[in-house]
Amino acid sequence: MRVDFSTWNELFQNIPERIIKRYKYYKRKEDWARYLSPPQTFAIYGMRHLMSLKFDSSLECLRLWGFVFNETERLFRAKQINKKIIAVMGDLGGIPPIIYSFKSLIGFYPDCLWWQPFFSENYNLFEITAKASFPETSCYSRVVYATFLKKAYFPKPDLIIASTGASCDDYSCVMQKINNLFYKNTQFIWLEIPPRKEKREGAIKLLKENYQKVAKILSEIAEEKLTMEKLILGIKRVNLIRRNYQKLKELVGRSEIAPLGSLEMLLLEFGNLHFYSDIFEWQKILLGILNLVKKRIKNNEGVLNKENKKIVWATPPADPLYLIYLEDNGARIVGSEYIINQALQIIPIEKYKNPFFALAESYLSASLIGKTKERAELIIKEIKKYQAKGVIISQIFGASHCAYETEILKEEIEEKARVPVLIIDIPHPSSEIPLQTKTRINAFIENL
Amino acid sequence: MRIGYFCLYTPIELLKALSLKPIRLIPSQKFDLTSKYFRYDACPFLKNLFSNLINKSWKTDGIFLLSLCDGQRRLGEILKREIPNLKVYEIYFPRTYNFSAFKLYYEEMLNFIKTFEKDLNLINKRLKEEVKILNQKKKDLIKVVNNLNFLDKAEIIKNFWETGEIPSLNFLKPRIIEKEKILLLGSYFTPLDWGIISMIEKYFTIVADSFCTVSRGIDFYPPVSNLKNYLFFYFSKIPCILRRPNRNFYNYLKRKIRKYEIKKIILYSLKFCDNFSFEKESLKSFLRLPVLNIESDYSEVNTLQMETRIAAFYES
Amino acid sequence: MEILTSRERFNLLVFDEVPDRILVFPLITNHSAYISNYSIKDYYTKGEILAQAQINAYEVYQTDFLSVFSEVGIIAEALGSYFEYPEEDLPKLKKPLFSNLKDYCERKLDWEYNEGKGRFYLYFDAIKILYKTLGDILPILAYVPAPFTTLALLFEQTEILKEVSFPNREKRKILKELLSLITNFTIQFIKSIINYGALPIIVDPLASGSVISPKTYKNFAFPYEEKLINYLHRYDLDVILHICGNTQIYLKELNESTADLLSLDKINLISAKRFLGDKFRLIGNFDTTEILLLSPEEIRKKVRNLVLKMKDNKKGYILATGCEVPFSTPKENLFAFIEEGKRWGKYKF
Secondary structure: OEEEHHHHHHHHOOOOHHHHHHOEOOOOOOHHHEOOOOHHHHHHOOOHHHHHOEEEOOHHHHHHHHHHHOHHHHHHHHHHOOOEEEEEEOOOOOOHHHHOOOOOEEEEOHHHHHHHHHHHOOOHHHHHHHHOOOOOOOOHHHHHHHHHHHOOOOOOOOEEEEEEEOOOHHHHHHHHHHHHHHOOOOEEEEEEEOOOOOOOHHHHHHHHHHHHHHHHHHHHHHOOOOOHHHHHHHHHHHHHHHHHHHHHHHHHHHOOOOOOOHHHHHHHHHHHHHHHHOHHHHHHHHHHHHHHHHHHHHOOOOOOOOOOEEEEEEOOOOOOHHHHHHHHOOEEEEEEEOOOHHHOOOOOOOOOOOHHHHHHHHHOOOOOOOOHHHHHHHHHHHHHHHOOOEEEEEEOOOOHHHHHHHHHHHHHHHHHOOOOEEEEEOOOOOOOOOHHHHHHHHHHHHOO | OEEEEOOOOOOHHHHHHOOOEEEEOOOOOOOOOOOOOOOOOOOHHHHHHHHHHHOOOOOOOEEEEEOOOHHHHHHHHHHHHHOOOOEEEEEOOOOEOOHHHHHHHHHHHHHHHHOOOOOHHHHHHHHHHHHHHHHHHHHHHHHHHOOEOHHHHHHHHHHHHHHOOOOOHHHOOEOOOOOEEEEEEEOOOOHHHOHHHHHHHOOEEEEEEOOOOOOOOOOOOOOOOOHHHHHHHHHHOOOOOOOEOOHHHHHHHHHHHHHHOOOEEEEEEEOOOHHHHOOHHHHHHHHOOOEEEEEEOOOOOOHHHHHHHHHHHHHO | OOOOOHHHHHHHHHOOOOOOEOEEEEEOOOHHHHHHOOOHHHHHHOHHHHHHHHHHHHHHHOOOOEEEOOOOOHHHHHHOOEEEOOOOOOOEEEEOOOOOHHHHHHHOOOOOOOOOOOOHHHHHHHHHHHHHHHOOOOOEEEEEEOHHHHHHHHOOHHHHHHHHHOOOHHHHHHHHHHHHHHHHHHHHHHHHHHHHOOEEEEEOHHHOOOOOOHHHHHHHHHHHHHHHHHHHHHOOOOOEEEEEEEOHHHHHHHOOOOOOEEEEEEOOHHHHHHHHOOOOEEEEEEOHHHHHHOOHHHHHHHHHHHHHHHOOOOOOEEEEEEEEOOOOOOHHHHHHHHHHHHHHOEOOO
């Protein structure tokens, strides 16, 4: 069932104390490691948008929400228990398998904080970037700079890794500014993202060398030798998560009635990036939801009307309210291309003796490093696989990839998949979707 | 074969050694026609470059594109859709100074070379010649433009890239420094931006710039050496604000500031060009000079506002 | 513009991290009506007025919290005690629900909860507005009287204080039963507050050491405060317990509390720090008479002294007044308090 904010407050009353205390992160026993809190907890600490969203009413999904929103505190706690914090930026999925092969390292993507202004319906982070003269005509990811400046969203990293190259310009600029902030007192390394071209050997070699370099530095920071066995074990753990997510996505996409809402699916997809800073707990949460979905499918239970029309969504909407609105108005998201394809692919360790090569090959499936046509193919694959009737592409004003790819995507999809495409812009944080956009979404769904 | 290019990292000497005729694409005209593939916030330069290509402002058979910025990296795909008969050569160029990335770039260049000439020894030989010639020409050009006012300098350098010609010094008036000295820097500077200069020069004397289409294009001299060393020079020695980290570019600016005793900086960037517009605060803090940021998208609507801001900057 | 918002600052504090500076929290409640030129009656009967007064106070003083509070009778009133609403004073208990325990036994308590009872709307309306207006940058604290305080307001006070001080076994049972009912009712109120986005702060002014003995506190106040705290902990919220008056005599009992932040009034906070500081984030305790009557210069001196001695408290410190800022406190005095608190409360950040 999908329930609103207040209903979750009622449902939470029925959860016994022992269950609330059961779920803890970093395998800790202390009370501070709890995370099973309802949306109200996070709303009280400023996540105002939660009041407008709808949530799955299962305990498994409550666990998901609690875990995702607890991440800031979790990162501070990690530092307090002497874990080393690695901030990874820009590559969206390549480095964490190496980080999580070390016992004492925690990796996270500050990039994901671009959601912060939307969840808190707040402009403060934008005000900080405006004060630093960042143009208003740049991607929302610019707020990541403000989170570094504030030191209130994650502890001071022990290492910052920034990847650039065949990636978007805005975030490359944000990373450069962060580099300027930290160049004196924090280790900061730049990595190159090669483009995906027909001949892949050179790019694979470059990525492999990148990863080896990173592994060496991480080893020094963790004061732990990284053996090939450890790395393979780490990759296998990541592959298990990716495989379970793939299964989940297929089950959800192919089932007759949607067994899970799109917002939970989006959170789950992004969990593949860095496992919300605790790979072991994430593994369990994902498995719990996979089992829930299987059960729901078996019992023919769903969270949306059977008649809801099937849609593929491309590019993550910075504002989650759009997904809720779509579902409330007769659509259902069966497939997605949230520009993190590199974090969803199985790392082919069986294929290579050297696991760094496997990591490199897997990374070359990244959404944005190739031609737009190739990204369109990813979307078309989703359309065909899940028999979607239309595609929504959400755009961000100022995001460099959106400026050049959206029309090509539209053209390719309409021509090759023969389904209509709606392009919408996600405006600045607000508690409401603009009326005009609502009307366009409604008309689009009606005409499918 | 005539091959168009615009990025400063284009190895022109090598293109010449391959018997290609490189033409620097510096648009002088603005056309209304644009491609549907560019969203409204795409780079104004790339949009206008496209319009000029489709309007055949240059006689060119192909275009040589590097991947320095996202727009440039993505331009090839749009050109292939819109101008199918234009040959597009897309070469990866590293954004970082990662040596592994250089190896990939070098490999791509070798593949590019091989499509025109298989004999690398021959290329190496020709390359040395071409480097020598162009270096000498650039040195001659510097002597001519060194003491000119900025606009004359920009025009002569533009003509040089287009025709290879260097005018005689006798016909040119030297620059008179009578106003506050400034450094001008920013995105790809074309004749469409020249209008701003008269506005700036009402208040300041532009004694230095770092545009890749003006001074930065002739400030660096590749070595007369083998192909690898030559390409490594392009990879490692030429500063650009787009490289990561971009400290080399700041050091280059610092040298100019010291040399020309500059007191203020004007950052003239194209709208939606994050690579420059994000840097305003860093310019201030690293160079410790006042910075004025002016943005343009080649439209003239904000002329008066721009002039007011320049005047205010002068008075500040 | 400070680098952190109050929310971010508070979050760091509760994550056991050192923020940019201590949080500054003079308990501005009806004083906000005073500076807004609102009548007190409007302030405690109209949610939109209460909210606007708090917004005004924030704009004037730039403090780190917003307060939703009228007086401690809010739950007793919802349960049936009759309060009158003077034009220029706080609500006054006119007729308590019960005259004595016997009366309670005869009539029992209707403890069925709904949000429409008494003046609960005042809180909910105010929280809704504050949450929408400033909730992104400021924590909103909604003051909830603890069961003992509510109990005292359901009866003639002298009667009930006598009963709790010397109960026989039977009366003890009745009192405990009644306190449990009040606790359940209060929990429902807390549940609603949470749903509107405010953080409940538990206040127990009638459990003050100036009113009851440590023994009475231990028997009739503490266990029910704990029940509320436990309920809030289910949500993983950081619980603030505020006790007015002198609590020096039952510091030992207080140390048993599972609250996360302790707001204390008339107590030597610096010596309490040694006893409580490893366990609690301490909040306090500038004397409210002094904030009303001292000169700004004298206030500055005292604030500086307090902050410098308290800011290194192991679990963190929030500079606050010991209790509510008096209604007509001069603005200059609060400016002095806040400015000085922010100035001397800076941490290496």
